[in-house]
Amino acid sequence: MQKLFRWASKWWPGLIPLAVMWGFAAWNNTLPVEADLSARSSAALKGTVLDKTRIAVDGRDVSLVADAFSEEGRRDAVTAVETVPGVRLVDDRTRLVPEAQPFVWNAERDVVRVTLSGSAPLPSIKGRLTEAARKEVGGAEVADQMGLARGAPPRFEAAAMLLLDQIGKLKDGKITITDTKVSLSGMARELGGREAIAAALKNLPEGFSVAANDVKAPPYIFQAYKDPVAATVTLTGYVPDNNVHAAIATSAARKFFTEKVVDNLKASLGAPGSFNTAVVAALGALSRLSTGTLVVSDREVKLSGDALYEGAANDIRAGLGKDFPKNWQYKPEITVKPAPGPVDGTVCQQLFTDLLAKGKIRFTPKRADIDPDSAAILDHLIETALRCPTVNIEVAGHTDADGEDGFNRALSEKRAQAVIDYLVKAGLPASRFTAVGHGSTQPVAGNDTDDGKAQNRRIEFLVR
Amino acid sequence: MPYLVSFHxxxxIGSVLLGFCMGWISVVQRGNGTSKVTARWLAALAAALVAASFAHVVPGRFGYWLDLGLIMFACYLVGCTIGAWLRDRVVARSMRAG
Structure with missing residues (x-):
């Protein structure tokens, strides 16, 4: 021991080169040590959930700045850095992200973009929501303006994801989660979209409820355009289902006796009540116009066009309102087509024959009540009768051979008389018309087929 | 500590070698070396620096440099001890042989 102290008293000169070495070691190693510890600390924080993380290393001391999402997460992060080998001290400058009260999240859609705003509980959820929005809206831009905050209700992510699924069904609008209350507003992209959204909202996670669902459906539109030049009636827009579609198509084919029906209708949910009744009535009115447009938008019916004569115009303007279901609005804009020039009896006869070859006056079976679907052909017959005011006209009724002769004769005469009554009501003088009932005595086709019988049941106009 | 050792x-090793050389020389060097009082003061200074290092009172880079200096100093002392002891054995053997 004595020796050791004696030797040691002579060791001091070595301290000078040692101090020089120390200086070089410090000069060379300070920055590499700091870089190494910084990298190790960042690696240690990989598994933790933090926002705005900043690591600064001074010597072997680490200063950690970060926003944590829970007290536990904050402690875990500090511990993780403290246990990095080589770290001497940790300057803990972490804090908890602020708590949002109430916790609000919004998704807003306009024409070109979806804006996500409000608060998200975690960066990963924020990322997933943005990603989901991007997937849902396809080409539109997604703007992420969400901040991070604590205080989200349980199952927030599931609720937000479900609502983001709905954003694609909106043309524009806003979806908001306020704590556990969900509110929606805006306009659905397509018919049925509103109903689909309402149905999806039933699957909201437990605890969430719908405070307001003000999503509006786009108007339910049905349009018909009668083009006398192309001799077509084009039907476009929506019908509730295939049955109504078939009913409307059949009805249109009966009403428009000279035009071809072009059917471009699509089936869709969201039709207003009594849609079928209203549309059939409106098509009846359109069939009486020489040219016209019918637009049914929700519960509003707009009909514009030219009637064949003044009486028909008045009838369409006034009478049709009665045919519509209650709480429907009817807005007719009917003008009268300029009257064509007068013609003589021969031309008149030709016109009558042409008209009755194209269409038929229909009656209720076995009765003399005129079917309302015949309004269009009757209007055309009246228009023609008005062109030859001086001639007298015999209205002849014919039946098929079914039933007794006496009944058929009486029925055919009654039907002829019903037609005359209709003409008189439209303003023609009764003195110009005589009703004749031929029963089944003048068939134009065989009575052994249904088709033949249908041809034999007819009304003829004969100029006398 | 293991981190500091492995990183530097x-x-x-340089410090140990330097110490080894210094120890090797110190056995046969003539002269008085440091006085007892100076040695005590130096020991007290070293103890104070070690205490400061363990208490983490020196911040940032200075703290790191202090730790590095102390650990190099410790290595130097170990080198000195080994060097002096070995030289002593060598000297003793040659004296017996002589």
Missing amino acids: LGWL
Whole structure:
């Protein structure tokens, strides 16, 4: 021991080169040590959930700045850095992200973009929501303006994801989660979209409820355009289902006796009540116009066009309102087509024959009540009768051979008389018309087929 | 500590070698060396620096440099001890032989 102290008293000169070495070691190693510890600390924080993380290393001391999402997460992060080998001290400058009260999240859609705003509980959820929005809206831009905050209700992510699924069904609008209350507003992209959204909202996670669902459906539109030049009636827009579609198509084919029906209708949910009744009535009115447009938008019916004569115009303007279901609005804009020039009896006869070859006056079976679907052909017959005011006209009724002769004769005469009554009501003088009932005595086709019988049941106009 | 050792291994080996040389020389060197009082003061200074290092009172880079200096100094002392002891054995053997 004595020796050791004696030797040691002579060791001091070595301290000078040692101090020089120390200086070089410090000069060379300070920055590499700091870089190494910084990298190790960042690696240690990989598994933790933090926002705005900043690591600064001074010597072997680490200063950690970060926003944590829970007290536990904050402690875990500090511990993780403290246990990095080589770290001497940790300057803990972490804090908890602020708590949002109430916790609000919004998704807003306009024409070109979806804006996500409000608060998200975690960066990963924020990322997933943005990603989901991007997937849902396809080409539109997604703007992420969400901040991070604590205080989200349980199952927030599931609720937000479900609502983001709905954003694609909106043309524009806003979806908001306020704590556990969900509110929606805006306009659905397509018919049925509103109903689909309402149905999806039933699957909201437990605890969430719908405070307001003000999503509006786009108007339910049905349009018909009668083009006398192309001799077509084009039907476009929506019908509730295939049955109504078939009913409307059949009805249109009966009403428009000279035009071809072009059917471009699509089936869709969201039709207003009594849609079928209203549309059939409106098509009846359109069939009486020489040219016209019918637009049914929700519960509003707009009909514009030219009637064949003044009486028909008045009838369409006034009478049709009665045919519509209650709480429907009817807005007719009917003008009268300029009257064509007068013609003589021969031309008149030709016109009558042409008209009755194209269409038929229909009656209720076995009765003399005129079917309302015949309004269009009757209007055309009246228009023609008005062109030859001086001639007298015999209205002849014919039946098929079914039933007794006496009944058929009486029925055919009654039907002829019903037609005359209709003409008189439209303003023609009764003195110009005589009703004749031929029963089944003048068939134009065989009575052994249904088709033949249908041809034999007819009304003829004969100029006398 | 293991981190400091592994990161600066080359420098520490250098310190040990320097100490070894110094120890080797010190056995046969003539002269009085440091006085007892100076040695005590130096020991007290070293103890104070070690205490400061363990208490983490020196911040940032200065703290790191202090730790590095102390660990190099410790290596130097170990080198000195080994060097002096070995030289002593060598000297003793040659004296017996002589």
